[in-house]
Amino acid sequence: MIVPFYGHLRQYHGIQAEIDANIQEVLESGQYVMGPMLSRFERELAEYHGMKYAIGVGNGTDALWLAFLALGIGPGDELITTTNTFFATAEAIWIAGATAVFVDSDPQTNCIDPSKIEAAITPRTKALVPVHLYGQCADMKAIREIADRHNLLVIEDNAQAVGARGGGFRIGELSDAVCTSFIIQKNLGTFGDGGAVVTDHPQVDGMVRKLRNHGSDERSCHSMGYNSRLDDLHAGVLSAKLKHIDQWNDLRRKWSARLSAGLKDARHITLPCQTPGYHHVFHLYVIETRQPQHRDPLLDFLNANGIDAKCHYPIAIHRQEGYPWGKPARIAGPIPNSERNAACCISLPMFPELTGEEVGLVIEKTLEWDRTAG
Numbered sequence: 001m002i003v004p005f006y007g008h009l010r011q012y013h014g015i016q017a018e019i020d021a022n023i024q025e026v027l028e029s030g031q032y033v034m035g036p037m038l039s040r041f042e043r044e045l046a047e048y049h050g051m052k053y054a055i056g057v058g059n060g061t062d063a064l065w066l067a068f069l070a071l072g073i074g075p076g077d078e079l080i081t082t083t084n085t086f087f088a089t090a091e092a093i094w095i096a097g098a099t100a101v102f103v104d105s106d107p108q109t110n111c112i113d114p115s116k117i118e119a120a121i122t123p124r125t126k127a128l129v130p131v132h133l134y135g136q137c138a139d140m141k142a143i144r145e146i147a148d149r150h151n152l153l154v155i156e157d158n159a160q161a162v163g164a165r166g167g168g169f170r171i172g173e174l175s176d177a178v179c180t181s182f183i184i185q186k187n188l189g190t191f192g193d194g195g196a197v198v199t200d201h202p203q204v205d206g207m208v209r210k211l212r213n214h215g216s217d218e219r220s221c222h223s224m225g226y227n228s229r230l231d232d233l234h235a236g237v238l239s240a241k242l243k244h245i246d247q248w249n250d251l252r253r254k255w256s257a258r259l260s261a262g263l264k265d266a267r268h269i270t271l272p273c274q275t276p277g278y279h280h281v282f283h284l285y286v287i288e289t290r291q292p293q294h295r296d297p298l299l300d301f302l303n304a305n306g307i308d309a310k311c312h313y314p315i316a317i318h319r320q321e322g323y324p325w326g327k328p329a330r331i332a333g334p335i336p337n338s339e340r341n342a343a344c345c346i347s348l349p350m351f352p353e354l355t356g357e358e359v360g361l362v363i364e365k366t367l368e369w370d371r372t373a374g
């Protein structure tokens with residue numbers, strides 16, 4: 001048996017009639033860019049978040065930097081985030097011309113550690129960019145408090161946690177904008193690239209709408225902008241999938257609980273932590289080997305036994321070759337937790353359409369390695 005890492009095709013087959021119907025509707029509408037399906041999906045996405053506005057854009061990276069620009073962020077501004085995230089979080093800061101400031105992550109959740117933020121704040125700090133890593137919200141209450149004390153903006157990188165909730169807060173409630181990605185493998189993913197900004201601020205909504213469409217919100221009238229729109233075909237796929245997202249996230253939670261129960265006695269790995277009261281949606285199920293030198297042997301063992309495990313993210317941003325490519329960047333304080341996470345992380349297969357048999361094999365093989373590891 002081979003246990004794949006992704007279940008895109010299984011997901012398509014599960015709701016094929018709904019997706020096909022929406023694609024057909026778009027094709028027959030004759031409107032493929034900024035058409036009625038995009039408007040419909042934007043309404044549905046805003047409503048799903050309990051927020052006023054959602055703007056579909058080309059991808060999650062664009063969602064981030066378009067939100068930064070709409071909030072007036074630019075050269076000279078410092079944005080605080082973490083190095084153990086997908087590269088795009090920092091890339092978007094640089095595309096906006098701002099400075100990326102990296103602080104350490106929390107040793108349990110691997111999201112930004114709020115207790116490390118204040119020491120990194122300077123008069124140039126403009127915003128905090130927490131990433132809801134692996135499907136679990138960062139500690140937004142603590143982050144909001146810091147932002148209020150220092151008059152900072154907060155932009156949530158929510159590429160990995162659509163449908164998650166924090167303890168007593170929902171995504172978007174404590175920030176200025178939420179940015180998400182719909183690339184194929186995300187919890188809410190299309191058959192290609194896509195992204196969105198979700199916000200309650202009318203001026204952010206208006207500005208992102210203009211920026212994504214050549215600086216235009218009226219035919220033939222332009223200011224400086226870009227081309228970054230979510231196509232209607234993708235909006236149709238996403239509209240069909242949005243109706244199932246909570247049920248799919250529940251399945252991810254079920255498989256995660258089964259993995260954690262099965263692996264709880266393993267001696268050489270630590271299991272993902274769920275902050276009490278938080279609703280983790282397990283975009284990824286990431287274990288860590290207790291010893292960095294165990295990571296590659298375990299990964300190789302799983303792969304050799306038909307389990308497509310991967311790593312997110314084995315090379316932290318500041319360890320990438322050529323960092324920071326002439327871009328403004330600063331590491332604030334030691335970042336041992338982010339370094340440990342990069343050295344020890346392994347993502348086990350995690351998607352809603354897994355089977356009990358597949359999850360059983362992942363547990364069996366991980367334990368088999370654990371018994372023999374020295």
Ligand SMILES: Cc1ncc(COP(=O)(O)O)c(C=O)c1O
Pocket residue numbers: 059060061062085086088089131157159160180181182183193194195
């Ligand atoms: C945390 C994070 N931020 C940003 C992105 C960028 O999204 P995209 O690939 O759609 O540009 C991703 C995903 O790819 C991500 O995981």
